[in-house]
Amino acid sequence: MKIQNKITLLFLVLSTGILVLLNAFIFYFEYKFNYEDFFKRLETRVNIMSRVRLHPDAESRAYEEVRNRYLERLDHEKEQLLQADSSGHFKDEGLPKTFLKEIIRNGTARYRSKSQFFAGKLVSQGSNQFIIVVSASNPYGLREINELRRILLLGFIGAILVAFLVGKAFSYYTFMPVRKLTDEVNLITSDNLHSRLETTKSKDEIAELVRTFNSMINRLETAFTTQTNFVSNASHELRTPLTIINGEVELALNQPDPTGKQHEVLQTIRTETDKLIQIINNLLLLAQSGFDGKKQNWQKVRMDELLWLAIASSKKIYPDSYVEVDHLHLPDNEQLLYVLGNDNLLRLAITNIITNACKYSKNKLVTIRLVAEQNQLLIDVADQGIGIPEADLKHIFEPFFRASNTYAYEGHGVGLALTYNIIRQHSGTINIHSEVGTGTKMQIVLPIAEPG
Secondary structure (H helix, E strand, O other): OOHHHHHHHHHHHHHHHHHHHHHHHHHHHHHHHHHHHHHHHHHHHHHHHHHHHHOOOHHHHHHHHHHHHHOOOOOOOEEEEEEOOOOOOOOOOOOOHHHHHHHHHHOEEEEEEOOEEEEEEEEEEOOEEEEEEEEEEOHHHHHHHHHHHHHHHHHHHHHHHHHHHHHHHHHHHHOHHHHHHHHHHHOOOHHHOOOOOOOOOOOOHHHHHHHHHHHHHHHHHHHHHHHHHHHHHHHHHHHHHHHHHHHHHHHHHOOOOOOOHHHHHHHHHHHHHHHHHHHHHHHHHHHHHOOOOOOOOOEEEEHHHHHHHHHHHHHHHOOOOEEEEEOOOOOOOHHHHEEEEOHHHHHHHHHHHHHHHHHHHOOOEEEEEEEEEOOEEEEEEEOOOOOOOHHHHOOOOOOOOOOOOOOOOOOOOOHHHHHHHHHHHOOOEEEEEEEOOOEEEEEEEEEEOOOO
């Protein structure tokens, strides 16, 4: 995710949090006020009822007149007077049991069940005890709360939309200099490492970043030139003496050797020299595959044909290997089989993976599958070999690294590093899943070439 989008998202999250808290406070206090007000109205009626029903005199009649004249009748208002029996128990008369228990325990209580509200009070008169309960429904208050909830929800959605648009605009204009800088950096490749970003006299973070980039490009240009010179000269400088050694060994092997000891020593020298030449060739390929700018000899490559060539190359090295290609998932459209790249490098990368699968599977089945999916070509190579320990998986693409369980197999630890560089150079990825003793599955993902 781009930082611009992250800032927009962060702005949106912060705004959402503030709005949620604000709406929660508004709703909570309205909720408390509404219910508190209604309960107080019920408790006023409880006190009047207590005066009128338990102390009937002239004053209580005045209370009753005031109540009838000035206090409105609430919806479904109901008054109940409960008297304790000789053992001090009350009949619930359909009232909630928890409500009655709280009145007996605390002297007063409030209770709500959906839209029905209850207020009660325990009153003693001589040796008698009474519970006075007034209940009513509060449809207007509940309607007011529901209306407030609807208004807050609509306002919240509208505010979130505004916050998103404001955050989007803010992040867009904030990162405009960064986008411009990114465009300039993308124009610099291995072909024009002499180019530099335009500097300004400003002392802000962007200007400091430009100076840092230019300094980095200076170092890259030096390193790239050094590597280019090495790759250009190393082949001749390293291969020539080894070729001479091999030639002299061949001549010596053709000489008669009665004891055979000299022949055995020379044969060992030739074998080790061949290995050294192979290592040097792989190292040179590894260095060349790390180049990022010049895409020489890039063309459309048909991957199913290249796959068969890679299998044939692996078969020459391991003739007893058992490789099977799954044709069920091949795309019907041939255009989905093409990728843009260097034919030789891609064949080398896939051959390395298939060869490794054959080597470590000990002639067990190696399955290869080619699938086109979402503008990407997937090449799956699954074996039933020794597998890779979990601790080694994160290092498997490092040069010269070999898994801890491969000591019985020849290798130099260069093949997968070379393959990784080649696939990455072709804008692809490699995924790997492995279990020791079960096998390994490697998946190469490459972008499909555009038709035309």
